[in-house]
Amino acid sequence: DVKVTQSSRYLVKRTGEKVFLECVQDMDHENMFWYRQDPGLGLRLIYFSYDVKMKEKGDIPEGYSVSREKKERFSLILESASTNQTSMYLCASKLGSSGNTIYFGEGSWLTVV
Amino acid sequence: AQRVTQPEKLLSVFKGAPVELKCNYSYSGSPELFWYVQYSRQRLQLLLRHISRESIKGFTADLNKGETSFHLKKPFAQEEDSAMYYCALMCPGGYNKLIFGAGTRLAVHP
Structure with a gap:
């Protein structure tokens, strides 16, 4: 069974802090994704990665960066957290070929105060 | 631009009633379409x-390319169907990223 693990389920950070959200998958998937989930807006893609050290901007990359140093790990970084980044963040992974299922983590609730 | 529209934020029905969750998409090519569900306190799942072309938990969805729709249907709703439902579009060749709609919350009342 595929496992996508987000290490932090609930975080509270102050405005201006640097925030790291970690995601690990155990199925050797090439593709990994970071989404944010907001009521009324659904899931919006922040960044994705199709290989180690490779990254592509999604629809809302501003204020975020990512790191993929190892295949199993994809980190989302908020360089200077702001209150409008308070949200649920979902990590996902997928095997390379089109049509394969995307597996999601349980999510990380981030509150920026 | 690719887009997925779910016009209803909330759909409220009684147990045993038919359910149809609407999804429309915009994409010029041949898309792949999905429905994802998130039950309370659980992760998003396919x-x-x-x-x-399968039926899962009594749900079916037919792709209508003429109307660019992929509505989710179930003839008789159950209370355990209450959840958040997201329609999603995958564009072949675009690194296989999923584009989601805003979601519809289905509430099934006893």
Whole structure:
């Protein structure tokens, strides 16, 4: 069974802090994704990665960066957290070929105060 | 630009009633379409995909290319169907990223 693990389920950070959200998958998937989930807006893609050290901007990359140093790990970084980044963040992974299922983590609730 | 529209934020029905959650998409090519579901306190999971033409938990969805729709249907709703439902579009060749709609919350009342 595929496992996508987000290490932090609930975080509270102050405005201006640097925030790291970690995601690990155990199925050797090439593709990994970071989404944010907001009521009324659904899931919006922040960044994705199709290989180690490779990254592509999604629809809302501003204020975020990512790191993929190892295949199993994809980190989302908020360089200077702001209150409008308070949200649920979902990590996902997928095997390379089109049509394969995307597996999601349980999510990380981030509150920026 | 690719887009997925779910016009209803909330759909409220009684147990045993038919359910239809609407989804429309905009994409000029041949898309792959999915329905994802998120039950309370659980992670988002795949419900069904159009290429499989399957019925999962009594739900079906037919891709209508003429109307660019992929509505999710179930003839008799159950209370355990209450959840958040997301329609999603995958564009072949675009690194296989999923584009989601805003979601519809289905509430099934006893």
